[in-house]
Amino acid sequence: MEFGKEDLIKLYVNLVRTRAFDRAAIKWLATGKLLSFYHPAEGGEAPGVGGTTFLRKDDVISPHLRGHGLPHMIGKGVDPKRYMAEHCGKATGFGNGLGGFHSAMDEFGMFGGTGTLGSCFPLSAGWGLAAKKNGTGQVVVCFFGDGTSNRGTWHEAANMAAVWKLPIVWVCENNGVAQYMPIQDAYPLEDLANMASAYGMPSAVVDGQDVVAVAEAVMAAVEMARNGDGPSFIECKTARFSAHGIGNPDKLHGKDRTTEDIAKLRERDPIVLFRTSLLEKGVLTPDDVERIDQEAVAEIDETEKFIDESPFPDDPALLDAALYAE
Amino acid sequence: MRELMYLQAINEAFAEELERDEKVFLMGEGIQTGTFGTTTGLVDRFGPDRIMDTPISETAIAGAAVGASLMGYRPVADMMFSDFMYIAADEILLKAAQWRLLQGGTQQLPCVFVANIGGYRKLGNEHSQCPYSMMLHNPGLKVVIPSTPYDAKGLLKTAIRDNNPVIFLYHKGLLPVMGEVPEEDYTVPFGVADIRREGTDVTVVATSFQLFWAEAAADMLKDEISIEIIDPRTLEPLDIDTIMTSVRKTGRVVIVDEDTERCGFAGELATQIMERGFYDLDAPIKRVCAKNYPIPGGIMEKFVLPQPEWVVQAIKDVMVD
Numbered sequence: 001m002e003f004g005k006e007d008l009i010k011l012y013v014n015l016v017r018t019r020a021f022d023r024a025a026i027k028w029l030a031t032g033k034l035l036s037f038y039h040p041a042e043g044g045e046a047p048g049v050g051g052t053t054f055l056r057k058d059d060v061i062s063p064h065l066r067g068h069g070l071p072h073m074i075g076k077g078v079d080p081k082r083y084m085a086e087h088c089g090k091a092t093g094f095g096n097g098l099g100g101f102h103s104a105m106d107e108f109g110m111f112g113g114t115g116t117l118g119s120c121f122p123l124s125a126g127w128g129l130a131a132k133k134n135g136t137g138q139v140v141v142c143f144f145g146d147g148t149s150n151r152g153t154w155h156e157a158a159n160m161a162a163v164w165k166l167p168i169v170w171v172c173e174n175n176g177v178a179q180y181m182p183i184q185d186a187y188p189l190e191d192l193a194n195m196a197s198a199y200g201m202p203s204a205v206v207d208g209q210d211v212v213a214v215a216e217a218v219m220a221a222v223e224m225a226r227n228g229d230g231p232s233f234i235e236c237k238t239a240r241f242s243a244h245g246i247g248n249p250d251k252l253h254g255k256d257r258t259t260e261d262i263a264k265l266r267e268r269d270p271i272v273l274f275r276t277s278l279l280e281k282g283v284l285t286p287d288d289v290e291r292i293d294q295e296a297v298a299e300i301d302e303t304e305k306f307i308d309e310s311p312f313p314d315d316p317a318l319l320d321a322a323l324y325a326e
Numbered sequence: 327m328r329e330l331m332y333l334q335a336i337n338e339a340f341a342e343e344l345e346r347d348e349k350v351f352l353m354g355e356g357i358q359t360g361t362f363g364t365t366t367g368l369v370d371r372f373g374p375d376r377i378m379d380t381p382i383s384e385t386a387i388a389g390a391a392v393g394a395s396l397m398g399y400r401p402v403a404d405m406m407f408s409d410f411m412y413i414a415a416d417e418i419l420l421k422a423a424q425w426r427l428l429q430g431g432t433q434q435l436p437c438v439f440v441a442n443i444g445g446y447r448k449l450g451n452e453h454s455q456c457p458y459s460m461m462l463h464n465p466g467l468k469v470v471i472p473s474t475p476y477d478a479k480g481l482l483k484t485a486i487r488d489n490n491p492v493i494f495l496y497h498k499g500l501l502p503v504m505g506e507v508p509e510e511d512y513t514v515p516f517g518v519a520d521i522r523r524e525g526t527d528v529t530v531v532a533t534s535f536q537l538f539w540a541e542a543a544a545d546m547l548k549d550e551i552s553i554e555i556i557d558p559r560t561l562e563p564l565d566i567d568t569i570m571t572s573v574r575k576t577g578r579v580v581i582v583d584e585d586t587e588r589c590g591f592a593g594e595l596a597t598q599i600m601e602r603g604f605y606d607l608d609a610p611i612k613r614v615c616a617k618n619y620p621i622p623g624g625i626m627e628k629f630v631l632p633q634p635e636w637v638v639q640a641i642k643d644v645m646v647d
Contacts, residue, residue, distance in 0.1 A: 096430030104429045111396045112429055116416050122386045123421065126393020133375075133399065156386035163381065322431030323466060325489040
């Protein structure tokens, strides 16, 4: 797919908005507004944003856990306001305040997140099966980390998707570390994309810090799936700039990641890289950059106001209504 | 009335619901062939896109059923042996059961997980389980365990039409049992117990295959003790009202259930009865369940799985003053 100026700006805006929401989530967790826990997306935003921004509204996404899916839902066009409200426990959230971070937005093809890593694979197989049965060219894009594909569920679902030629794109956001476990000790492989060949799936390895490269690779795979040519696998080599979760130590095998390690990762910040390139090409001016930043700040302010004005759910009858459907 | 085998009644329910609603489809291991006859022949009528043979991948089968149900389909995941449902515990217990509440009740998951339960076939612990207490422990599922061909057909049709995840567990010992099944369309509602035999001295609540042991015991004791036998048919929703009405009449209760005694359905039911009717009871409630051992392979299973004489003894025990 060819990307015009508007497309590139859209990608950039979505990256900036993602970073702004990610930072707001960290701040709100510290002040007690955001409930439960938070696993920042910083450094790893490009695969989610690049992989979703050009999907159809009825395409299905399974968001990755980082940023609890903000990069993916922002790219998909979901208004993050109600997601953040849900994460803050408010009755105006997607799950009426019952879901926490496991949010769904059915009309945007987002049927919910999972708490047990690896359960995204069998669910995506089901979404892919339904998409295939619908016969409307709908595609499922499942995002997951390198840690998640260590689960056996990956094998079962990848095999089922391949053998049934389901319209699924598997997007691995490989940041090289699963919580405290470095990837070289979790796989005997350099490139996780090599797993795809075991299931006869085509695959590609892309620079996950280059949002355009991600978008190109994912959309090529999406077109293939739309045309009935089955699943494929895109590995995005990306980064995690901070610890696994807020409040966690940033360690590998019990030893701190060094400041040099982190500084090296931060040299390839996906937003800085893309901004520099867009400014060089004249797609954006410094004024545009400033305006986009300000718009993101305004969106955060508006979201915070919405959350602050929203009530908490407090009626136990909500549990009965939500337990079983009529 | 026409008579069918229990397995034929299940097969007929599938066929009628596949015919009735094009969103219904089945998937599972070897179901086009049909390991127990419950799905045999359906592929000839409905084709391989609706009767889907799967690889041996229980987590993918169960997870795919959950996923497809969220997108408006009515999948039936045939898990073959209920023991294999442990493999898909995340998909069945955390996803199917609990997804809707975690989305604030905004979604529906109309899927059915079908599997056989039960022992007495000398198959050992991984082909003999009755794991419904595990299902009941995770709120959000409906749990159905029919004991007759009539109920198997009527309850399976209700299960497929229900807008919630349903666990439908048929007992492998009941598969060849014959019973009356009308030719016309009917369903059996969830949450309505069946009073199989009326009596005034003891209430025996028996589930699934254990109904036969309860009836055998009642026959053996018919000249001395008047026994009321109740089959709950669905464990969630549970028709506790029918059971309590009987308990108030008899004041004595034996619960016969094939699941392992510890933390099983029988213990749950005994507590519910005690909470509602402690002062109606004339004797402590007795449970007849699988003993707290792994179900052995071979003939040793007879020392673990409930036997008819255990039921007789339990009834005599609750009759003491």
